[in-house]
Amino acid sequence: MVHRMVEAMSQLQEEKxxxxxxxxxxxxxxxxxxxxQQATSTQLQNxxxxxxxxxxxxxxxxxxxxxxxxxxxxEKHRDLLMVENERLRQEMRRFEAELQELRxxxxxxxxxxxxxxxxxQLRDKLSQLQLEVVENKGMLSELNLExxxxxDRLAEVELRLKDCLAEKAQEEERLSxxxxxxxxxxxxxxxxxxxxxxxxxxxxxxxxxTKQALSESQAxxxxxxxxxxxxxxVLKEMEQQLQxxxxxxxxxxxQIAMYESELERAHGQMLEEMQxxxxxxxxxxxxxxxxxxxxxxxVHENLAGVRTNLLTLQPALRxxxxxxxxxxxxxxxxxxxxxxxxxxxKAEIGQAIEEVNSNNQELLxxxxxxxxxxxxxxxxxVRLKGNIRVIARVRPVTKEDGEGPEATNAxxxxxxxxxxxHLLHKGKPVSFELDKVFSPRASQQDVFQEVQALITSCIDGxxxxxxAYGQTGAGKTYTMEGTPENPGINQRALQLLxxxxxxxxxxxDYTITVSAAEIYNEVLRDLLGQEPQEKLEIRLCPDGSGQxxxxxxxxxxVQSVEDINKVFEFGHTNRTTEFTNLNEHSSRSHALLIVxxxxxxxxxxxxxxxxxxxxxxxxxxxxxxxxAEGSRLREAQHINKxxxxxxxxxxxxxxxxxxxxxxxxxLTYLLQxxxxxxxxxxxxxxxxxxxxxxxxTLYSLKFAERVRSVELGPGSxxxxxxxxxxxxxxxxx
Ligand SMILES: Nc1ncnc2c1ncn2[C@@H]1O[C@H](COP(=O)(O)OP(=O)(O)OP(=O)(O)O)[C@@H](O)[C@H]1O
Numbered sequence: 001m002v003h004r005m006v007e008a009m010s011q012l013q014e015e016k017x018x019x020x021x022x023x024x025x026x027x028x029x030x031x032x033x034x035x036x037q038q039a040t041s042t043q044l045q046n047x048x049x050x051x052x053x054x055x056x057x058x059x060x061x062x063x064x065x066x067x068x069x070x071x072x073x074x075e076k077h078r079d080l081l082m083v084e085n086e087r088l089r090q091e092m093r094r095f096e097a098e099l100q101e102l103r104x105x106x107x108x109x110x111x112x113x114x115x116x117x118x119x120x121q122l123r124d125k126l127s128q129l130q131l132e133v134v135e136n137k138g139m140l141s142e143l144n145l146e147x148x149x150x151x152d153r154l155a156e157v158e159l160r161l162k163d164c165l166a167e168k169a170q171e172e173e174r175l176s177x178x179x180x181x182x183x184x185x186x187x188x189x190x191x192x193x194x195x196x197x198x199x200x201x202x203x204x205x206x207x208x209x210t211k212q213a214l215s216e217s218q219a220x221x222x223x224x225x226x227x228x229x230x231x232x233x234v235l236k237e238m239e240q241q242l243q244x245x246x247x248x249x250x251x252x253x254x255q256i257a258m259y260e261s262e263l264e265r266a267h268g269q270m271l272e273e274m275q276x277x278x279x280x281x282x283x284x285x286x287x288x289x290x291x292x293x294x295x296x297x298x299v300h301e302n303l304a305g306v307r308t309n310l311l312t313l314q315p316a317l318r319x320x321x322x323x324x325x326x327x328x329x330x331x332x333x334x335x336x337x338x339x340x341x342x343x344x345x346k347a348e349i350g351q352a353i354e355e356v357n358s359n360n361q362e363l364l365x366x367x368x369x370x371x372x373x374x375x376x377x378x379x380x381x382v383r384l385k386g387n388i389r390v391i392a393r394v395r396p397v398t399k400e401d402g403e404g405p406e407a408t409n410a411x412x413x414x415x416x417x418x419x420x421x422h423l424l425h426k427g428k429p430v431s432f433e434l435d436k437v438f439s440p441r442a443s444q445q446d447v448f449q450e451v452q453a454l455i456t457s458c459i460d461g462x463x464x465x466x467x468a469y470g471q472t473g474a475g476k477t478y479t480m481e482g483t484p485e486n487p488g489i490n491q492r493a494l495q496l497l498x499x500x501x502x503x504x505x506x507x508x509d510y511t512i513t514v515s516a517a518e519i520y521n522e523v524l525r526d527l528l529g530q531e532p533q534e535k536l537e538i539r540l541c542p543d544g545s546g547q548x549x550x551x552x553x554x555x556x557x558v559q560s561v562e563d564i565n566k567v568f569e570f571g572h573t574n575r576t577t578e579f580t581n582l583n584e585h586s587s588r589s590h591a592l593l594i595v596x597x598x599x600x601x602x603x604x605x606x607x608x609x610x611x612x613x614x615x616x617x618x619x620x621x622x623x624x625x626x627x628a629e630g631s632r633l634r635e636a637q638h639i640n641k642x643x644x645x646x647x648x649x650x651x652x653x654x655x656x657x658x659x660x661x662x663x664x665x666x667l668t669y670l671l672q673x674x675x676x677x678x679x680x681x682x683x684x685x686x687x688x689x690x691x692x693x694x695x696x697t698l699y700s701l702k703f704a705e706r707v708r709s710v711e712l713g714p715g716s717x718x719x720x721x722x723x724x725x726x727x728x729x730x731x732x733x
Contacts, residue, residue, distance in 0.1 A: 020214055143245055150238055161231070175213050175217075388653070388681045392684070392701065393685070394687040395687070397690055410423060413437060420433055421687070425697075432705050436450055440689065447479060447489065451466060451493075452493075456497075458595070458610035459500050459510070460610065462610050463612075464681075465679060466615065469643075470619075471686075471697070471700060472621055473587075474696075476686045491568070494512070498560070509602055511597075511598050512558050512596070513595070514528075514596075515553050515555050515556070516567065520589035521634065547673065548670070593615075594612070596610070597612070618643075648664060649662055650707055685703070
């Protein structure tokens with residue numbers, strides 16, 4: 001349409017140009033042919049008429065084109081856009097409404113983990129879709145704004161075009177008016193011949209004006225053409241924009257369709273989920289209902305039972321109420337009764353306590369008396385047996401004794417008297433009588449049984465001394481220490497002390513301590529100390545009690561057999577590490593185990609202390625007489641000295657001499673406590689049974705008999721006693 005309008009405009013211009021040419025030709029002809037003035041005028045009029053018609057038709061064409069242009073494509077596009085916008089808006093509104101609806105729908109709480117996860121996913125997707133919708137809305141509003149702007153611009157252009165066309169129409173109107181006026185003037189001139197020249201002149205003048213008007217029109221046409229070209233350009237741009245808008249709208253639609261499908265899917269999932277939840281809920285309700293029904297039934301049954309119980313209990317309740325009332329009456333008088341009862345019970349209890357106390361006192365008194373009696377009996381027994389007792393033990397023949405005549409047995413026993421021992425010495429039988437003789441068949445326990453009365457007296461506060469005397473290899477260590485499988489007096493004594501102490505634990509609190517020492521060449525050493533080679537001294541207690549003590553001598557508290565074993569082991573290790581030839585050394589030294597038992601009577605606080613000395617003496621064989629020299633002679637001299645001193649002490653004690661020479665040797669000095677006063681002494685004379693040892697056996701038994709003979713008849717015994725000097729001792733052997 002625009003093109004056609006432009007073409008019409010150009011035609012119009014061409015026509016105008018042609019008209020101008022014709023007008024010019026007319027003017028020329030008017031000027032040249034005055035005569036043909038009328039004809040020319042008519043021709044001119046016709047031409048003007050034609051021109052006018054053409055102008056009118058052109059104007060009509062322009063207005064038609066304008067109306068067509070205004071009412072067709074642009075408006076249609078605008079309307080289409082408006083409709084499209086409206087539709088999109090409606091879709092958006094519907095979409096929002098659906099969203100609102102989905103949001104407003106209550107979501108039942110989901111128990112399953114999968115459901116909650118899917119719901120969360122759906123919620124995320126929904127929020128994402130909402131965001132996208134908001135973005136699309138923004139884009140749509142921008143697009144609307146743009147379309148609005150373009151529509152405004154188009155309206156403006158149309159308005160300008162309208163103004164131009166109106167101006168053009170006015171101009172044409174004016175020109176046609178002038179042409180008409182000119183025609184009229186020409187006609188009047190024709191009617192008035194004389195002033196024709198003047199009229200022609202006027203027409204000429206008027207024609208130049210018309211020319212000017214035409215040129216202005218042309219200029220305007222030119223301007224309008226430019227504007228039309230511009231409008232075309234604008235239209236083209238707008239068409240492109242419209243096209244892109246269409247594309248965008250199509251994209252948005254596709255997106256919206258996609259969102260809608262997603263929404264539909266989410267909606268479907270939600271519905272399914274809700275349906276399954278609804279089913280779960282219904283199922284749970286049904287189950288709960290069924291359970292409730294069962295429970296209700298049980299409750300009803302219980303209720304019926306309770307009702308029957310109530311009916312049966314009512315008479316019992318009545319009886320109980322009566323009883324209760326009776327009891328209430330009794331309770332009112334109860335405090336008084338209770339007070340009286342308490343008073344009498346208290347009196348009874350007090351009396352009973354007094355009786356028990358007096359009984360206890362009586363028992364305690366009796367117990368103490370019994371204790372004293374026991375001690376007295378024991379003392380009497382020991383006195384009757386003698387404070388110093390001598391027993392002999394003959395060891396069995398061993399491999400070490402060898403074979404042949406030298407290893408034959410030289411010792412025999414009296415089948416009717418266990419205190420007699422016979423020795424065949426150099427073909428002559430010699431008999432000895434001691435307190436007891438143990439044959440090689442006697443066990444460790446047999447020997448221990450003989451000495452255990454002495455050991456228990458230690459608990460009652462007596463000092464006890466047990467010696468093992470005899471030549472080397474006669475069995476002293478075996479009797480005192482024994483073997484791990486078959487322990488001797490030492491370990492059995494401690495075990496006995498433990499068991500006795502435990503028996504008395506309810507009344508007495510006892511502690512047992514152990515020390516171990518060795519005397520070698522008149523040097524005293526601590527076998528349980530950290531430095532066993534250190535020489536120890538025996539000193540008087542500084543408290544003036546006359547008691548002796550050894551500063552630095554280690555004392556171990558023992559509480560069990562395990563402790564004793566540890567102590568023995570430690571003592572043995574100390575002895576072994578000190579000397580390379582232990583057997584040799586042990587034969588030449590005195591080993592002492594000193595056990596102290598301290599007791600406290602829990603009821604009276606009475607304290608007792610008893611000491612048990614278990615001594616494994618050095619070998620008593622007469623090495624000095626066999627011409628030994630050097631260290632062996634020195635050892636022999638020391639041994640003989642200490643054994644002589646022991647004999648002297650025992651003799652002095654038996655004869656009740658005022659002075660007892662304890663200090664003559666380390667051994668007797670150390671054992672002073674256990675040899676003097678009420679102390680009890682037992683000597684075990686160890687005897688080798690074989691022929692080759694009969695000389696030593698003879699001397700050992702002679703010594704033992706002399707010691708024992710001292711004890712038998714106080715008068716005569718005392719008379720027989722004399723001082724056993726070291727030399728004399730040697731002479732005896
Ligand atoms: N009654 C016994 N029964 C069995 N074996 C014994 C008995 N007496 C001693 N013996 C054994 O005789 C050997 C010598 O005994 P033991 O070492 O006790 O003598 P000893 O007098 O202590 O010697 P030493 O003076 O050298 O210490 C040991 O092998 C020992 O086991």
